[in-house]
Amino acid sequence: MKGLPVLSLLLWVCAVYFVGIYLFVGGFLLVRLEVNRTSTCGDVLQPGEEPGDFCRARPRFRRAVLLIIDALKIDFARFDPNNTAPRPYENKLPVLEETVSFRPSHSRLYPFRADPPTTTMQRIKGFTTGSLPTFVDVGNNFASSAILEDNLIHQFGQVGKRVVFMGDDTWENLFPKRFHRSLPFPSFNVKDLHTVDNGILQHLYTTMVGDDWDVLVAHFLGVDHCGHRFGPDHPAMADKLTQMDGVIRSVMDRLQNDTLLVVMGDHGMTDTGDHGGESQKETDAAIFLYSPSPLFPAPPSQSEPDVVPQTDLVPTLALLLGVPIPYSNVGQVLLPLFPSHGQTKDVVGGLSQLEALWINAKQVIRSVRSCLAPLVNARLHIFMFSNCVYLTSSHVTFLFLKVNRFLETYSGMAKDIPPESLSQLKDEFSRLSSEYLTTVREGRSPSPQLAASLQAYLTSVRDTCRATWARFNPLKMAAGLAILAFACLMCFILSELSLALIRENGSGLKVPVLVALTAGVCVAAGQLLTQGYVELAWCLAAAALSSELLFLWRASQSRTNAVAKNESKSPKCTSWLTPRHLLVPPLLVPILRCASLLSDSYVIAEGRAVTFLVFSLALYIPIHLNWDGLLLPPIHDPLKAAGLLPSAALPPSTVRKESSTLLACLGLLVGSLYLSLSFHGCREEQGSCQPSPFLSPLSRLQDTQLKNLHYILSVCSLGLWTYLLRRCLRHYGNLNSSSGTVFTARWILPLLSVCLGLHWAVSSTPEDSFRNLAELISLAQLALPRVAFFLLGLGLLLIWLDPLTVFVKTRAAATTRGPSLPPPRYRASTGISPQAELHHLIPQIYQRMRRSLEDGEPSGGGEVDNRPAVEAYGLGTVYSAPLLLFCGLLGIGLLLLHPEGMALSFLLLLLEMGALLHIHASSTTLSGLHGTYTGGFYVPWTPVVLWSLAATQFFHATGHLPTFPSIQWGAAFVGFPDGHTGTLLPASLVTLNTFASHILFAVGCPLLLFWPLVCEIRGSRGGRGCGEEGEDAVMEMRLRENPQQFSSALLQLSTRYLFILGAQVFASVCAAAILRRHLMVWKVFAPKLMFEASGFVVSSVSLLIGVTLVLRVDVAVGRWFKRLIPDASR
Amino acid sequence: MWDHEIRAMASTHAIIAASVFMATVLPAVFVPGFSVYGTHLLWLYSASGAVTVVSVAVFWLLGITPPAKKHTLGYKLSRLLRSCLYFFLSCLFFHAVVVLYGAPLIEYALETFSLAVLLTSLTTLRCLCVLGPNVQAWIRVFSRHGAMSVWDTCLQITVACTVVGAWVGAFPIPLDWDRPWQVWPVSCSLGAMIGFLTGLVAAPAWIHYHRKQLTYKCK
Incomplete structure (x- = not known):
């Protein structure tokens, strides 16, 4: 070959x-380009005065404490006294409500809206630089790189403020060596609720009492980790929030009059405790501002903002603490904190609302003149404009200035805005800005007309930009x-x-x-x-x-x-692209599938849609066979002329057997399809959808009995997986020799599953139950998965090095020489009945060998008379056995990266694979493909389409979704509970987890070629097409006989598989290209494109691995034959 | 060839289509607040009832039903009983298939079963009328060389059209258009009914245009 x-x-x-x-x-x-420009003190100009040094003026607050409670959702912070039966996350932070109601001029609590993506690193970037980090940055979350843009921490350092940091070590990576003092704690062990928080608490109060700081940043992670581990609705969350309540109280007690306290969450969480997306539950965190000295000049009124955008923190903090606003900030000051015009005299050293706004505006407008202004992602604008909707008229001014700045700088960078509309907008801007400036100089408040015309200007800018700015x-x-x-x-x-x-x-x-x-x-x-x-x-x-x-x-x-x-x-040849050919179901189904990728509703319901299509195509197989009259044995009607139908190729008993196999497998397939629906996760767009209970890890379950039940189910399905694999290998006599593959199947496979079962048991034990065994448990949590990884690697390596599962017995030994292997032991070890044994023998192997080596070694043909000399066990499945084992091992390895409950889904995957293979084999036998096309091994479209759709189906049925929040980050910590240093390993673990079913189906794809040959034995097909009557089953040795057809069939199968995957990628690429201005493009189509594209990359690489393994086996078989010839001739 | 049969078939189909039409219009006159979407189940049962009654009557009158082998009353009764049993089993079968296709299992069970009843009365009932309670014959009919008369070919076409119609009817369900006909099982039953009506028109037409090519083995 x-x-x-x-x-x-x-x-x-x-x-x-x-x-x-x-x-x-x-x-x-x-990808967003960061701007390396920084603001300086000289940039900030007071309105109507000569340029002065802003930084020398006395700021309103000398010091600030920033308590960041990761994932502090607004729901956690609110207090409802009427709620008599609060859930674990409700009413646990009474301190906030008490302070707000008793000291309204000292404190405020607002919802604090983060911009997506709601991942911690992006959020820290967001509320220190004031810009909007993008979508593409998400991937960097594992090894956060330093922020190069202008940011608050940098500005604090420039002014000489000492910043002390403690908590989440992401900060240390983002701002290396920027802190006066830094106490980072490891952040990535999601299961660890206490290390970071306790570490902070050890140092927080002592630091506060001392005088060695100006800005103190403390980032608590316990709430977020608790959400990831248990979800918000768990007693552990109540404990954690109560602890945070105590922390806030103690910090407030230690505050001095010149100190500002900000308690904030960086993002919220969903009901399952995850975050990353753009649903309101994830974006709405809480912000609480407090100072012992009066902070808010006016009592709470109607003009209070309903929601504070996260970027607004940056200019607010900067102005309150007297530092320049970072250069690339797009936020605006929080107006209630500043006295309105006329109240200025009451607050010494403070800035009035208008002054603050002016400084903010100046910062924003400064870069209008410079052509080297920030180049910002298209999405940033979209986010920004979506924010415009809830801005009141007093805010319009600032947006107006900001937008103008963007417009100008943007037109400098990208020439895609029509020049005439740009100049029109510019004229409008200069008119309005001069009007505004005169208003400010004269001390009047802006007139409603001005605000209205500003708003109109904004709308026209927005419309212009919407049309052109998606860059x-x-x-x-x-x-x-x-x-x-x-x-x-x-x-x-x-x-x-x-x-x-x-x-x-x-x-x-x-x-x-x-x-x-x-x-x-x-x-x-x-x-x-x-x-x-x-x-x-x-x-x-x-x-x-x-x-x-x-x-x-x-x-x-x-x-x-x-x-x-x-x-x-x-x-x-030429009629391939006519509608008649395209409308046959095997091609109609992929066409429908591709078409479905163009609609957001179908992408959202993709899991069910794909299952629907798989089911339809599977039902089509028996219907089609019946239509061709091949499903049932032909009725032997004496009246019917025998010439009407082609003379029955198969005896009726075989047909009946094959049909019942086909129907039984169809039943199995349909059953696993139906059951697989219960493992789906839920997208946020699907309103009334409950995620599968099997998706949450066992450690989250509180009911012990349910936990045990889930555990037993998982272990049973794991055991069944292992048993089925071994059973299949044994059935075809592949467990007899002593090669590496057999060793893997016999020992490594069971050991691996035992390891996995133990790992599940250990990881699901509640932390508190075995206090004295804690060390052992933590050791086991580290060691067991690593042992499993090692075993997996060893097994795969052994399969690769020694893939042959053939056991050779020389017949000569049985007759002349006694001491070869004693038959009873052999039988006992395999459990094959003598009748089956006969089938597994390849008696005339020698002739076959000679034929297959004709081109390679013609000299070997000397011993023609030395007839059946060698019997080989398992030669019939020499190609499929290693591949099957490879898939099985890989499946267990991938299962290790999933939540425990997914074992059931993986078992369904295996069953469905088997059912598909058997259906394919039976339908091949029934339709007599091998009989009609002489010696061809071609795999028709139907099974290939089914195979590739099943990969997508199980992508969903293993709890994955084509959205970024649904990525199972937990996979990165299997075996590495303490986090990672690099990005490569966690990224590959998460990739393996996400595309598990793609990998399994792609690696197993060549099985489609082998399985009809493997199953040939049951049909005992006459092999008419091959022209050799009355021979024994040769199964996969047929492939050896026709190396050229083998390679072409393998190539055809792989290219067909790649075609179907590629067509899906093409369809989702088309969707993204055509619908790039669609409302759902960033929510549905772009993530779908990313997942489809990466799925394709992973699938094609796995397919190449599978094909290479087959080629490797082929080489090994060739060597084996060569070795056998001298043996036999002796 | 078979001009007589084709004409009979066309008129039969016209009668059945008219009965579907009447089943839609008559309740609208007599039942207040009747609409195909609003009181969908009512429409569904009236339509399937009408189709059942009319098909049985017409096929019996035309004498297409295969003649009974014995003419005893007991045999005829048992045939009738078996037909009823097959009808019910076929309802269960369609229900199972629809559930496996992704219909909710417990929620909307009544709606799903009603759809199964409609599908049965559009497909299985015709098989019962044309072929009698003989599953072997049913399976035989749905193969390339299985049709033994014009009526068999007609059966193939109408059944295929109905099933494909119901299948296509499931497509709009996930779309977010919020239309009343996207509610389960309205689109599927409408699809099945439209497919059935198409089949009623298509079958005589197709047979008419292909009458030269059609050859049937004698029984």
Whole structure:
């Protein structure tokens, strides 16, 4: 078999796909550029005065304490005295309400709205710089990198304020060496509720009493970790919040008059305790401001903001503490904190509302003149404009200035705003700003007309920007789309022409690759000459596109040649794209699937939609077989002429057996499909949806009995998984030899599952129950998963190194030489009945060997008479056994990264895989594919489509969703409870967790090719097509006999699989491109695109692994035969 | 060829379609507040009842039902009983299939079962009328060479149209348009009914245009 051409063709196809995805994503998602400009004291100008040094003026507060309670949702902070039966998270912070009601001029409590993404690092960036970190930054959360933008901490340092920090070590990574004193504690062990908080409490009060600080930042993590671990509705949350209540009280007692206290949450949490998305539960945190000296000049009134945007903290804190507002801030000052015009005299050293606003505005407008202003992501504007909706008229001014600044700087950077509308807006701005400035100078309050015209201006700006500002790179997007479309077409043609390509021995690939290289280099050189630098994306695009076009051209050439040569075949070749062919269900279903990706409703309901499609296609198989009259044995009617139907290929008993197998497997498939629906998670868009109870880890369950039940269920399904795998291997006699693979199947597989079961038991024990065993438990939590990882690695390595599961017995030994292996022991060890044993023997193996080695070693043909000399056990499944074991081991490994309850879902996955394989095998046998197409091993579209849809189906059925909040971050801590130092390992663990089903199905894809051959034994097919009557079952050795067809079938199967996956990626890319101005684009389509694209990358890599494993086995089989020949001749 | 049968088929189908129409219009006259969406179950049962009664009557009058082998009363009674049993079993079968397709299991069980009744009266009942209570024959009919008369071909077409209609009817359910016909099971039963009516029109037309190609083995 020619492995290299297959592998290189597949690699090339994958590479082309990757280039397309890379280009499109590069044009669609833009990375925010940070501005390295900083504000200085001289920048801040007082209105109507000469430039003075702002920083020297006496600030309102000398010191500030920032208590950040991670995930302090607004619901936690509110206090409802009428609530008699509060839930664990309600009414646990009475101190806030007491202070607000008893000392209204000293304190206020507001909802504090974070901008998505609501992850801690992005939030810290947000409320220190005042800018809006983006979507793409989410990935950096594992190794937070230092903030380079201007920020509050930097400004404090510039003015000489001593910043003391304690708590979450993310801060230390974001602001390395910026703190006067820093006490970071490890943040990433989500299960640890107390280390960070207790560490802070050890130092907080002593620090406060001392005089070695000006700004104190304390970041508590307990509430957030409690949410992640137990969810908000758990007694542990009550304890934690009560503890926080005590902390706030003690801090308030120790405050001095010149100190400001800010208690705030960085984000909220969902009902399951997670965060990251943009639902209101996640974005609405709480902010509480307090000072022992009067803080609010006016009592609470109607003009209070309902919600404080998180970025507003930055200018407010900066002005209260007397530091310049950070350069890239987009927030505005919190007006109630500043006295309105006329009350200024009451507050010594303070700024009036208008002054504060003016400074804020100045900061914002300053960069209007500079062309090097911040380049901000398109999304930032969208967020900003969505914020406009709830701004009152007094705030309009600031937005107006801000927006103008953005407009100007943006037009400087990106030339996509029409110049005439820009100049119109500029004129409007200068008119309004002069009017505003005169108003300010004369000391009048802004007139309603001014506010109204400002608002109108804002609206027109917003409309202009909406139309133009989503800053995509349309050229790159179009190139990516074109490359992907051609790649799909190429994949399709490859799958049709696989045999021809294998025949010409891969030379079809050389020219496209060469052309691709030349094109890439040419473009690079051209860019270097004209622009002076090389943009990699365009070189790749040129390379991919040219090679694709060349391939397609050659394919069409060869087709016209073929048509010219063979006129009879032409209609079959050319009529492929007619509607009649596209509407057959195996292709209709993927078309529907792709179409469904273009609608947000179907993306939201994707899990069910895919299950629906799988079910429909599965039902189609028996209906189609029945339509062709193949499901039931033909009725032997004497009247009916025997010539009407093609003479019955299969005896009725076989047909009946195969049909009942098919129907039973269909039942199994349908059952697992239905049950898999109960493991789905819930998107926030799905209103009345309950996430599956199996999704939460066992440690969250409080009911002990339920916990035990779940545990037993999980362990049972794990055991069943292991048993089924071993049972299958044993059934085909693969457990007899002493190779590495067999060792893996016998020992490593059970050991791995025992390890996993123990790990679940340990991780689900409540922390308090075994106090004296705590050390042992923590050791076990560390050691067990690591042992499992090690075993998994060892098992996979052994399979790779020694993949053969063939047990050889020389027949000569049985007759002449006695002491070979005694048969009874052998039988006992396998449990095969003698009858079955007969089937597993490959008696005439020698002839077969000779035939298969004809081209390789013609000299071996000397011993023709030495007939059945060798019996080999498990040779019939020599290819599928290692692959199956590989999948099984990998499945257990991936299960390790999931919550315990998912064991059931994984078992369903295995059952569904088996059912699909058997359905495919039975329908192949029934339709007599091997009988009609001589020696072909082609896998039709239906099973391939089912296989790829099942991957998506189980993506959902293992609790995943194509949204960022639903990523199971817990997977990164399996075996590493203390967090990580790098990003690579946790990222790969999370990837493995997210795309588990994609990986399993892609690795197992070649099984579709093998299974009809494996199941051949049951049908005892006459093998008419192969032209050899009365021989024993040879199963997968048929593949060895026809190496060329083997490789072409493997290539065809892989390209078909890649085609279906690629078509899905193409569809979601199209959705993102077409609907890029859609309301749901950032909520539904962009995440879906990211998941689909990364799923494709992971799947194709796993598919390559699977194919490589098959090729590896093939090499090993070849060696084994070579070794056997001298043995047999002796 | 078969001009007589085609004409009979067309008129039969016209009668059945008219009965569906009447089943929609008559309750609207007599029942206050009747609408296809609002009181969907009422429409569903009246339509399926009308189709059942009219098909049984028409097929019996036309004499398409395979002649009974024995003419004793007991045999006829047992045939009738078996037909009723098959009707009920087929309802359960469709119910199970619809639930497996993703319909809610406990919630809306009545609605799901009503849909199953409608599907049964549109498909299984026709099989019962044309082929009698003989599952073997039913399975045989749905194969390429299985049709033995024009009526069998017609059965194939109408049943396929009904099932495909119900299947397509499930598509709009997840969409967020908030229309009254997106409520379970309105879209599916409407789809099935539209598919059935299409089948009623399509079957005689198709047979008429393909009458030259059609060949049937004699029984």
